[in-house]
Amino acid sequence: MSDAEEVPVGDGAAAEDGRGLYVESPIIMTTVRIITPFVFTLGLFVMFHGADSSGGGFQGGVIVGTVVLMLAIAFGIETTRDWVGPRLAVALVGLGVLAFLLTGIGSVLLGGGFLEYEVYPVPHAIKYGIEFVELAIGLVVSGIVTGLFFVIAAGMADDGSDLA
Amino acid sequence: MTGALEVGLVAFVLACAVATALLRDVLGSIIAFGAYSLGIAVIWVFLRAPDVGLTEAAVGAGIMTVLFLLTIAKTVRPADDEVLESVDLRALAVSLALVAVLSTTLVALPAVGDPGSAVASDNVTDYYLDNAYEETEVKNAVTAVLAAYRGFDTLGEAVVVYSAGIGLLVVLDREVLG
Numbered sequence: 032m033s034d035a036e037e038v039p040v041g042d043g044a045a046a047e048d049g050r051g052l053y054v055e056s057p058i059i060m061t062t063v064r065i066i067t068p069f070v071f072t073l074g075l076f077v078m079f080h081g082a083d084s085s086g087g088g089f090q091g092g093v094i095v096g097t098v099v100l101m102l103a104i105a106f107g108i109e110t111t112r113d114w115v116g117p118r119l120a121v122a123l124v125g126l127g128v129l130a131f132l133l134t135g136i137g138s139v140l141l142g143g144g145f146l147e148y149e150v151y152p153v154p155h156a157i158k159y160g161i162e163f164v165e166l167a168i169g170l171v172v173s174g175i176v177t178g179l180f181f182v183i184a185a186g187m188a189d190d191g192s193d194l195a
Numbered sequence: 196m197t198g199a200l201e202v203g204l205v206a207f208v209l210a211c212a213v214a215t216a217l218l219r220d221v222l223g224s225i226i227a228f229g230a231y232s233l234g235i236a237v238i239w240v241f242l243r244a245p246d247v248g249l250t251e252a253a254v255g256a257g258i259m260t261v262l263f264l265l266t267i268a269k270t271v272r273p274a275d276d277e278v279l280e281s282v283d284l285r286a287l288a289v290s291l292a293l294v295a296v297l298s299t300t301l302v303a304l305p306a307v308g309d310p311g312s313a314v315a316s317d318n319v320t321d322y323y324l325d326n327a328y329e330e331t332e333v334k335n336a337v338t339a340v341l342a343a344y345r346g347f348d349t350l351g352e353a354v355v356v357y358s359a360g361i362g363l364l365v366v367l368d369r370e371v372l373g
Binding site for chain 1: 332342346353354363364
C-alpha cells in the first residue's frame with residue numbers, strides 16, 4: 032500500500048516515450064483475428080446454455096465483453112472505442128435491465144405474479160423465459176465490462192491503428 | 196477425504212495470496228493475483244460448484260487482471276531493487292488476529308458432502324431438487340433457482356451491477372455520458 036506515495040501517478044512511463052499502451056504486433060493481431068469468433072460463440076453458448084449446463088448470463092456476458100477487450104488490445108484501444116462508439120455500452124446496460132424489468136412487469140399485466148413466466152403465451156414459457164432473462168443479464172454484464180475497460184484505458188497516449 | 200491435489204491447490208492459492216500482498220513490483224503482484232483467482236476457480240470445481248468456478252475464472256482471473264493491468268500502465272515501477280514489500284509487524288499482528296478470530300467459525304461448518312448438513316437436508320433444497328426439472332424444464336437446477344424460483348433476487352443483482360457500473364462510468368468518465 033505504501034507504493035502509492037512513491038509512484039508518481041500520471042500518464043506514466045509508457046506515455047512519456049510517446050509510444051502509448053498499444054503495441055502493434057502482427058502475432059497478437061493474427062491470433063485475435065482467428066480466435067475472436069470462437070470466443071464470441073463460447074460466450075453466447077455459456078449465456079444461452081446456462082439453462083442446461085454450467086454458466087449463465089453473468090459468465091457469458093463477461094466472455095462476450097472479453098471479445099471487445101481482445102479487439103482493443105490487438106488493434107488499438109482508441110480505434111476500437113471509435114468503432115464501438117461511446118454510447119453503445121451504456122445503451123446495452125440500460126436495455127438489459129429494462130428487458131429484465133419489463134419481463135417481470137409483463138407477466139403481472141398478463142395476470143400472473145412478478146416474473147411468473149408461465150403466463151406468457153409461448154410454448155415452454157418458463158424455459159424460454161429463463162433464457163431471455165439470462166440474455167438480459169448478459170447484456171448488462173458485457174456492457175459494463177466494455178464500458179469500464181474503455182473508461183479505465185482512457186487518457187493514455189494511444190496511436191491506434193487503421194486495421195480494425 | 197482430501198486428496199493430495201486439493202491440499203496442493205490450497206497451498207498454491209495461499210502462496211499466491213501471500214505473494215500478492217508481499218511482492219513490491221505491482222505487475223508481479225497482479226500476476227500472482229490472477230493465479231490466485233485461477234486456483235480458487237479450480238477449487239470451486241472440486242467443490243462441485245462449476246457455475247461459481249466459471250464466474251471466478253471469467254471475472255477474477257480474466258477481466259479483473261486486464262483492468263488492473265490497464266490501471267498500473269498509468270504508474271511507474273518503484274526505483275529500488277527490493278523484491279518484497281517490507282512488512283509492518285503491527286499490521287501483520289492485527290491481520291493474524293483477525294484471521295484467527297474468523298477461523299474459529301470454521302469448526303461450525305459441516306464437512307464437504309456431509310449428508311446431515313442443513314444444506315442437504317433442508318426442505319427448500321428437497322423441493323428444488325424434486326421439482327426444478329419438471330416445473331422449469333431446464334436441466335441446470337442452479338439456473339432454475341437463480342432465474343425462476345429466485346428471479347426477483349436475480350433482478351436485484353442485475354440492478355446492483357447496473358447501478359454500480361453506471362455510477363463508476365459517470366464518476367470516471369466524461370466522454371461516455373457527455
